[in-house]
Amino acid sequence: MCTVCGCETGEMKIDGAQSRGHGHSHAPGFTQERMVQIETDILAKNNEYAAANREVFAGSNVLALNLVSSPGSGKTTLLTRTIEDIAGNTSLAVIEGDQQTTNDADRIRETGVQAVQINTGKGCHLDGHMVGHALEKLSIEDGILFIENVGNLVCPASFDLGEAHKVVILSVTEGEDKPIKYPDMFHASDVMLLTKTDLLPYLDFDVDLCLDYARRVNPNIEIFQVSPKTGEGMQNWYSWIASRQASNEIARSG
Amino acid sequence: MHELSICENIVSVIEEQAVEQSFGKVKTVRLEIGPLAGIELEALLFSFDVAAKGGVAENATLEVIEMPVIGLCISCSQSVEVKERYDPCPICGSFQVQITGGEELRIKELEVL
Structure with a gap:
């Protein structure tokens, strides 16, 4: 149950436990009609939770990466390979977001790394509030937190979780025009991993066109071509992670 | 389809304001939404009625002021109006357009x- 905030979601579960909601407030009525200026960002509340998470990360020297992609891009496979390859160098933790099942967190735990599963119920994205609660169940300091978001290239773009960087994963079995079909996500991400490159010989995927589309939407995006299966290109991704961890760039303004 | 959670956020801001600014009923909610905010207006309007049920904003009308998409072209340094993130600068054709408004x-x- 929530002691620090007003939980309002009834569907969210963290490691199978239901979160409890509570009712809303009612104010005494005035009868006079008037205009109230609000000028409030609708996501302000989420941004507050994200800012609180960001403070936690900064305080414990944790590099938080928010992994986003469509379903089936191979996020979890990429993540388990990454974990196996870099676990010797630094301490790691994973937050898994899916509508249902704890399958992904189970897969991560098999690697020996601590993982928390968030089930969003009907929700299509993780938000700052859910991640804040998931953090209570993890103990990590001086390391890397991977947050694997719900497989969805639309909604997670709008919700800051307090991460240092969004990393968008696109597999070569998808269309090369995904970056312009779902521009918000590619715009919001600092890194794009083009994955499953070992399959390129069997596909008509135009890599150059895909990278061109990605840079149109986000001229500053860093791109790595990787294959978690063969390991090709993965070193570049690890070097990027290491460089981010080294530079003190934990907190990025949302 | 995150319009429902967006509406839950709107309703929660309104409920807080109802206490702070002492009002008991909302007639109209006026929003500013940019085309790049990732919001489908039809879905937003539909979700709002559901999210507002039983609170001070029940039966309130949702009015949306649509904002333009504005970008700053890095190549020619002009502030330009575009439609999408991947549109080229209408003046010089460069794709180095940094979006400054519309979100x-x-x-x-x-x-x-």
Whole structure:
């Protein structure tokens, strides 16, 4: 149950436990009609939770990466390979977001790394509030937190979780025009991993066109071509992670 | 389809304001939404009625002020109006356009009783 905030979601579960909601407030009525200026960002509340998470990360020297992609891009496979390859160098933790099942967190735990599963119920994205609660169940300091978001290239773009960087994963079995079909996500991400490159010989995927589309939407995006299966290109991704961890760039303004 | 959670956020801001600014009923909610905010207006309008049920904003009208997409072209340094993130600069054709407006997702004001 929530002691620090007003939980309002009834569907969210963290490691199978239901979160409890509570009712809303009612104010005494005035009868006079008037205009109230609000000028409030609708996501302000989420941004507050994200800012609180960001403070936690900064305080414990944790590099938080928010992994986003469509379903089936191979996020979890990429993540388990990454974990196996870099676990010797630094301490790691994973937050898994899916509508249902704890399958992904189970897969991560098999690697020996601590993982928390968030089930969003009907929700299509993780938000700052859910991640804040998931953090209570993890103990990590001086390391890397991977947050694997719900497989969805639309909604997670709008919700800051307090991460240092969004990393968008696109597999070569998808269309090369995904970056312009779902521009918000590619715009919001600092890194794009083009994955499953070992399959390129069997596909008509135009890599150059895909990278061109990605840079149109986000001229500053860093791109790595990787294959978690063969390991090709993965070193570049690890070097990027290491460089981010080294530079003190934990907190990025949302 | 995150419009429902967006509406839950809107309703929660309104409920907080109802206590702070002492009003008991909302007639109109005026929002500023940019085309790049990732919001489908039809879905937003539909979700709002559901999210507002039983609270001070029940039966309130949702009005949306649509904002333009504005970008700053890095190549020619002009402020330009575009439609999408991947549009080239209409003046010089460069794709180095940094979006500066059009991502708004804001509650501007409320008409209350």
